[in-house]
Amino acid sequence: MSEQQQQYWPIFTEKDEIKTFWNKKPINFVKQTISYQQLMKRISWKSNKPTEYEFLLSEEGVLFYKKNNKVKGYVQLNEDISLKLIDLKISNKKADAVKVIRIKRTKDIFLYIWNHDYQYTFQFLKYLCQFCFVQNLDELYTLQDVIGKGGFSKVYTLTPNIRLPNQPFNYAGKVYNKNELLSKKDLKKFYHFIRSECYILKRINFPYVLKLCEIIQLEELLILVTEYIKGGSLYQYLKERKRLSEIESTQILLKLALGLQQVHNLGYVHRDIKLENVLIDKDQLKLIDFGFAEKICRDRLVNGQGTAGYIAPEVFMKQPYQEVGDIFSLGVIFYSMLSGKAPFRSNTYDALLKLNKECQIEFSELRFPNVSQKTMYLLKAMLSKQPENRINLQDLLNQLTVCQILSPTNNMASTQSIVEGSVGISFNHLQSKNTLKSFYQNSQNSFTENHSQMSQQKPSKNLRDRRYKSQSLDKKGLLLKSSSFKPSLKNIYQIKIEQSDDNISITDLDQPIPYENLRFLQTSYQTLNCQKFI
Incomplete structure (x- = not known):
C-alpha cells in the first residue's frame, strides 16, 4: 500500500489529538439525559489496578464516570474513537482472563472497562457503538x-x-x-x-x-x-403498480421531504435522490444511500456527480448545488409516481443526459389523469429549470401539510380512514347497502338543493373567477361542458341515518362495500380536499 493510500485506509481510525483520556472541566450533569448506566471495573493506560466506577452514557454520546456519586470525568464520543472486545489477562492466573471493552482515543491513550457479568459488558458495548466505531465482527x-x-x-x-x-x-x-x-x-x-x-x-x-x-x-x-427493510425499493414498487394514486404519491413525497429536511438541517445535501434510493415496506419508508452527500457550498460546484435523469439542471451549468437541487430530484420521483413514467427517457446514457440538461418536461393532462390542479402546480414548482424559481423545502412541506389528504405522522391512508376522515360517519355503519344508498342519495340531494339555491342568487365576481379558473378550456378558448355528476358532501354532517331492523342486518354489516361505491367515496373525498372541482 502506497503512502498516499495509507492516508485513506482504514477509513476510520483513532485521530484524537489529546494527552489525557478524560475531560476534567466542570459540566452541567443535571442537563444530561442518561440512556444507560452500569457499575464497571476499569483499568486505564496509566494504571493496571482494577477500580470500580459507575459509568453513565448520555443520549448525546457523552460518557461519564462517577465515584461516590460525584462526576470524576467525561468524554464526548465520536467516530474517531474505537471500541474493541478483547480478552484481557487481569493477573498471572489463567482463569483471570476476561472479556473487556477497550475504548481507544489515540495509539497510546485508552482504557479497559468490564463487568463481572459478560451480559452487561456486551450490553454496554452495544450502547457505545452508537457513537464510536468498533473493531469486532465475529463477536457481533x-x-x-x-x-x-x-x-x-x-x-x-x-x-x-x-x-x-x-x-x-x-x-x-x-x-x-x-x-x-x-x-x-x-x-x-x-x-x-x-x-x-x-x-x-x-x-x-x-x-x-x-x-x-x-x-x-x-x-x-x-x-x-x-x-433491515424487508421490502424492496420504490423503483420496484412502482414497477409493479405502474402508477400510484395522487393520495399515495403525495404521502410518500411528504415522508421523503421530512427525511430530507433532517439532512439539510445538518448542513448537507443528499445529491442522489432517486427511486432506487428509497426503500418501502408496508408502512415503512426510508431514504437511503448517502454516498454522494456533501456539505452545502453556496460559492461553487463541489461535485458534479449524480444519476442521469435526476440531476438538477444547474449542475450542467456548473452552478453551486444547494438544497433546491435535492428538490428537483424529489420532483422527478413525484412525477414518476403520478404518471407512471420518468420525465426524461432514452435508450442511451448520453441522450438521457442531454434531455436532463435541456429539462423540457411534459405536463399534459393525458400524462396525469385524475391529478388535481393543486398537485400539478406543486409538481411544476419542484421541477422548475431555474433554481431560483424552484420551490424550497420549507414551502413544499407547508403545501403538503396544509393539504387535508394526509398528515405527516399518519401511515398510508386506507380506504377506511379516507371515508371516516372525510364524512365523519362510522365506516361499519356505511357498510350497510341501504345506508350507503341513503348516503349517496342524500349527498346528491344536498348538491341539487345547494345548486338551486345558488342559481337564485347572482354569483359574486370572486366566485365567477374561481369557476372559470377551475373549468377546462377547449382549443378555441371556450369553456367545456362540465360533467353532470358532481358529488357534493357539503351537508353530509347533517345527514341523519336511521338504524332499524329493516335497514341494517347482521349480514349487511359483514358485507364489504362494493368497488364502485368505494370509488364514489374516494372521488368525493378527493373533491373536497384537492379542490379539483367547484
Missing part, C-alpha cells in the same frame, strides 16, 4: 446472503450472534472491500463520501431516514450496519 454478527450490489460495495444480511431483548433478528450490512476501494482513481473523494455518509446517518434518528446502527472497521473490510 454473522454475514449471510448478498441482497444488493453497488458501484463499490455489496449489501449483506447480518444476524446478531448475541441478540439482546427487543433487538431485531436481521440487519443489513453495506460492505466496502479495502482492495476494491484503493483501486479507485478518486480515492480521496470516496474516502470523504463514506465519512460524510456515516457522519450524517449517525446524527439522524428519524423514521424516514435509514438508521445506521454501527460502524465496523476491520483490516480488510468496512461494514456499515443498518436497520
Whole structure:
C-alpha cells in the first residue's frame, strides 16, 4: 500500500489529538439525559489496578464516570474513537482472563472497562457503538446472503450472534472491500463520501431516514450496519403498480421531504435522490444511500456527480448545488409516481443526459389523469429549470401539510380512514347497502338543493373567477361542458341515518362495500380536499 493510500485506509481510525483520556472541566450533569448506566471495573493506560466506577452514557454520546456519586470525568464520543472486545489477562492466573471493552482515543491513550457479568459488558458495548466505531465482527454478527450490489460495495444480511431483548433478528450490512476501494482513481473523494455518509446517518434518528446502527472497521473490510427493510425499493414498487394514486404519491413525497429536511438541517445535501434510493415496506419508508452527500457550498460546484435523469439542471451549468437541487430530484420521483413514467427517457446514457440538461418536461393532462390542479402546480414548482424559481423545502412541506389528504405522522391512508376522515360517519355503519344508498342519495340531494339555491342568487365576481379558473378550456378558448355528476358532501354532517331492523342486518354489516361505491367515496373525498372541482 502506497503512502498516499495509507492516508485513506482504514477509513476510520483513532485521530484524537489529546494527552489525557478524560475531560476534567466542570459540566452541567443535571442537563444530561442518561440512556444507560452500569457499575464497571476499569483499568486505564496509566494504571493496571482494577477500580470500580459507575459509568453513565448520555443520549448525546457523552460518557461519564462517577465515584461516590460525584462526576470524576467525561468524554464526548465520536467516530474517531474505537471500541474493541478483547480478552484481557487481569493477573498471572489463567482463569483471570476476561472479556473487556477497550475504548481507544489515540495509539497510546485508552482504557479497559468490564463487568463481572459478560451480559452487561456486551450490553454496554452495544450502547457505545452508537457513537464510536468498533473493531469486532465475529463477536457481533454473522454475514449471510448478498441482497444488493453497488458501484463499490455489496449489501449483506447480518444476524446478531448475541441478540439482546427487543433487538431485531436481521440487519443489513453495506460492505466496502479495502482492495476494491484503493483501486479507485478518486480515492480521496470516496474516502470523504463514506465519512460524510456515516457522519450524517449517525446524527439522524428519524423514521424516514435509514438508521445506521454501527460502524465496523476491520483490516480488510468496512461494514456499515443498518436497520433491515424487508421490502424492496420504490423503483420496484412502482414497477409493479405502474402508477400510484395522487393520495399515495403525495404521502410518500411528504415522508421523503421530512427525511430530507433532517439532512439539510445538518448542513448537507443528499445529491442522489432517486427511486432506487428509497426503500418501502408496508408502512415503512426510508431514504437511503448517502454516498454522494456533501456539505452545502453556496460559492461553487463541489461535485458534479449524480444519476442521469435526476440531476438538477444547474449542475450542467456548473452552478453551486444547494438544497433546491435535492428538490428537483424529489420532483422527478413525484412525477414518476403520478404518471407512471420518468420525465426524461432514452435508450442511451448520453441522450438521457442531454434531455436532463435541456429539462423540457411534459405536463399534459393525458400524462396525469385524475391529478388535481393543486398537485400539478406543486409538481411544476419542484421541477422548475431555474433554481431560483424552484420551490424550497420549507414551502413544499407547508403545501403538503396544509393539504387535508394526509398528515405527516399518519401511515398510508386506507380506504377506511379516507371515508371516516372525510364524512365523519362510522365506516361499519356505511357498510350497510341501504345506508350507503341513503348516503349517496342524500349527498346528491344536498348538491341539487345547494345548486338551486345558488342559481337564485347572482354569483359574486370572486366566485365567477374561481369557476372559470377551475373549468377546462377547449382549443378555441371556450369553456367545456362540465360533467353532470358532481358529488357534493357539503351537508353530509347533517345527514341523519336511521338504524332499524329493516335497514341494517347482521349480514349487511359483514358485507364489504362494493368497488364502485368505494370509488364514489374516494372521488368525493378527493373533491373536497384537492379542490379539483367547484
